[in-house]
Amino acid sequence: LFAFAIPEDDTSLFKREDKYYLGPIVTFKNEGGKQEIIDGQQRLTTLLLLLRAFYERSSNQKDSETKSMRKMIEQCIWKTDEFDKPDQNALKIDSEVATDEDKGEFLEILKSGKADDGFKSRYAENYRFFEKKIDAFLSDYPSYFRYLPVRILNNCILLPIEADNQDSALQIFSTLNDRGKPLSDADIFKAQCYKHYAAMGLR
Template sequence: MAAEMNTESKSVLKYLSENKFLIPMYQRPYTWEEEQCEQLWNDIVEFFDDEEKQQDDEYFLGSVVMYKQDGKQNIIDGQQRTTTLSLLLKALYDKASKDKSEEIKQLITNLESCLWDTDDISGKVDYSNPHLQSDVAGDEDKAMLESILCNTYEIPDSENDIKNKMKKSKSNYEKNYLYFICQSNNYAQEAPMKWRKLCVTLLKSCILLPIECKGDDEDKRMENALRIFNTLNNRGIPLSDSDIFKGIIFKNKKTQEERKSFAEEWKELENDNKDNMDFIFRNYMHIIRARNNIKTSEIGLRPFFTKEYKEYLQNSMGEITELSKFLNGEYDENYSLKSLRFYEVLLELPNEYWKYLDSAYYMYFKDKNDYFESHTHEKFLSRLITHCIVKFIDKPTISVIKPIIFNAYASLL
């Protein structure tokens, strides 16, 4: 059945002023850095400087996938752009609000409408109610984002002080916001009249395509959003397999308490594994293959968990967490000296397929509490090294090692 959705291209002004946004707790952290912000700024300035192009064209900033819950648009895909645009507009507002000229009164009003709630009758701006909130940010990052968007952040006076603060900052929110402060100030100083028109071009001629997913209830809206999210990803938007799995697991948590608990577990996993989340799931895939006596060539990670063995995702967090601890060396102190030396040899092999067998072996013996039994473990590692090295001497390719690993872990049961 086709996903229910509304799609209508909107200017930055309409997109940000007509919606309130929430970055759900299961989303990825905000990762854009100065490089991406510089690209965005330069693209907008280049578009603005091309007067002929402006007359007949609009600058497309990308699509956003979202669904409404409790009056807020939960962003499934597009949080990096939406967050960065909010930081950029806040930087432009800070510059504009210092200018008391009546000539830019409407510009200030437009910027305010993108960033905060405004009373429909009095026109009073509620600076404590920003249009963007994030549940995925850690406590310090969340406090930083709120201070920037709630008008309580103290901007250094000089550009040198701003740049020094950027170097010391650990928050992408702060660094990117200060980057836009510098860019805005420098542009305004060189061409004050053009700066005003640049702001208008950004608000009215830069376009996004929000895809708002519909449904009778929250679960249906989220399901539709994830379906579109997956489809866009299959067409080239760079989202990891583990991001897809995170959304699927989150969707199947029925209560807010379950979802909050899962989000905290996932955040801890990401902190422990950084950019290695897919590798954890790849090891888990081979553990499942071992349990199901599968010796054939493996399929892709995503189809394995979203089509063939989707049920494993629903109750996977306990084993995924345990697997993460194992792969990150939390149990290394339990190994004998001989086993540790064997691992040094295995780490020199030209690929990591041996780790899939090691993970399957660990999970098989974990409940028996004898994985670390010295003689058994040493013998296992010794045989693993022997088989791998013999095959690699003959032909040093991945293809020669796969059958050994697949047959070995399938024979565990």
């Protein structure tokens, strides 16, 4: 991502029409009218944690470009009111895949911007990793700091594929993965669990 957003360590070489493809996100609308993600959860959660870390690390910067960057991140992570003011307790995403403890840590990190020492989930580990990398990035490239998250938001593409129902979403998920990298045991188990509980009328 860094090489894409800041080619040859020079922000001026970036072409605004260029795109970086991060992969598909396969969804369907459940009976409650909410979008459920069948494939792409890890890409989406990782991206949100990265953006949240950028947001947290930029809190003391007051220049207009950084303020615009933070505004873009706010609209990505939180629900906003009619004046575009974010409610940091109202996230745009929930997690139904992780364990209850992991889910709680993920949502708390997005809300607070902090991974407490007691947090042990992979989300907390990833967030701490991003914090360290962003600190190093800020130290090495202070004038480039705001460009990376903005170019991630504007030029990185997550291709949405919305299926008519859960069965179709699972079929698309299996087809996409069968044609690319072989499915892991966890991927296969997850897909079969979806099918099993859907057949029982459970979500």
